[in-house]
Amino acid sequence: xxxxxxxxxxxxxxxxxxxxxxxxxxxxxxxxxxxxxxxxxxxxxxxxxxxxxxxxxxxxxxxxxxxxxxxxxxxxxxxxxxxxxxxxxxxxxxxxxxxxxxxxxxxxxxxxxxxxxxxxxxxxxxxxxxxxxxxxxxxxxxxxxxxxxxxxxxxxxxxxxxxxxxxxxxxxxxxxxxxxxxxxxxxxxxxxxxxxxxxxxxxxxxxxxxxxxxxxxxxxxxxxxxxxxxxxxxxxxxxxxxxxxxxxxxxxxxxxxxxxxxxxxxxxxxxxxxxxxxxxxxxxxxxxxxxxxxxxxxxxxxxxxxxxxxx
Numbered sequence: 536x537x538x539x540x541x542x543x544x545x546x547x548x549x550x551x552x553x554x555x556x557x558x559x560x561x562x563x564x565x566x567x568x569x570x571x572x573x574x575x576x577x578x579x580x581x582x583x584x585x586x587x588x589x590x591x592x593x594x595x596x597x598x599x600x601x602x603x604x605x606x607x608x609x610x611x612x613x614x615x616x617x618x619x620x621x622x623x624x625x626x627x628x629x630x631x632x633x634x635x636x637x638x639x640x641x642x643x644x645x646x647x648x649x650x651x652x653x654x655x656x657x658x659x660x661x662x663x664x665x666x667x668x669x670x671x672x673x674x675x676x677x678x679x680x681x682x683x684x685x686x687x688x689x690x691x692x693x694x695x696x697x698x699x700x701x702x703x704x705x706x707x708x709x710x711x712x713x714x715x716x717x718x719x720x721x722x723x724x725x726x727x728x729x730x731x732x733x734x735x736x737x738x739x740x741x742x743x744x745x746x747x748x749x750x751x752x753x754x755x756x757x758x759x760x761x762x763x764x765x766x767x768x769x770x771x772x773x774x775x776x777x778x779x780x781x782x783x784x785x786x787x788x789x790x791x792x793x794x795x796x797x798x799x800x801x802x803x804x805x806x807x808x809x810x811x812x813x814x815x816x817x818x819x820x821x822x823x824x825x826x827x828x829x830x831x832x833x834x835x836x837x838x839x840x841x842x843x844x845x846x
Contacts, residue, residue, distance in 0.1 A: 719742075
């Protein structure tokens with residue numbers, strides 16, 4: 536019967552199947568229950584790596600005893616009452632599996648399915664059957680992720696929380712900015728440890744990876760002309776075969792100094808455009824083109840430096 540609660544035998548089977556590495560979908564088929572019922576059970580009463588039937592029974596019983604008779608409960612959230620509730624818990628479990636705290640995921644999904652005016656903290660506490668502190672902590676995290684906004688009810692001091700139409704765009708931009716910051720921090724790490732060191736090699740790969748993600752996510756304003764200028768500066772620096780200043784490049788290319796500087800800024804902001812070369816600033820303020828740290832190992836670089844010229 537789809538609406539019945541899980542029995543102790545069901546939970547013992549889930550525990551055994553988790554130990555065997557069985558997936559939630561197969562467990563659901565064996566139990567004759569939706570996949571979401573199994574995933575919700577594991578995420579609420581344990582975790583994939585630490586689920587025990589006896590402990591899950593105690594947790595479920597304690598939760599049932601704590602519920603107040605006659606308490607208003609959202610039909611979409613109440614456990615096992617509607618098909619919508621199954622979907623809500625499945626989405627929350629999926630978000631939790633990505634690393635979002637489980638309570639934060641449940642609060643977010645509760646707001647996601649709410650009416651256009653969102654929900655108050657009291658309504659979230661009531662519908663999710665959790666403490667005010669848990670809701671407050673979850674809201675604070677969702678706000679830092681730009682997924683939730685708050686507004687005050689007209690004629691009242693009570694605040695309501697909403698997932699509005701711009702939430703996804705704000706979150707996207709926030710993530711893109713965070714990826715850019717990681718890429719830049721890793722690039723500075725390369726300069727600190729040196730491109731020929733193991734740390735520098737790994738940091739360079741990290742910088743390039745997050746730089747690519749930022750470029751793809753931000754839909755930045757890197758025009759074809761700006762890209763062409765950046766590649767020309769890379770080519771000119773490689774051709775020079777020695778550290779050069781912006782003024783030297785400006786004179787050689789017959790470009791205004793600002794144009795060279797802008798091209799250098801593009802390369803620094805988007806190091807992937809120069810692959811497999813990287814543009815490095817020296818202590819003397821000059822620029823030198825070298826192989827990207829993650830393209831050659833320190834041993835390969837050392838071997839190439841030792842190799843006699845055949846010219």
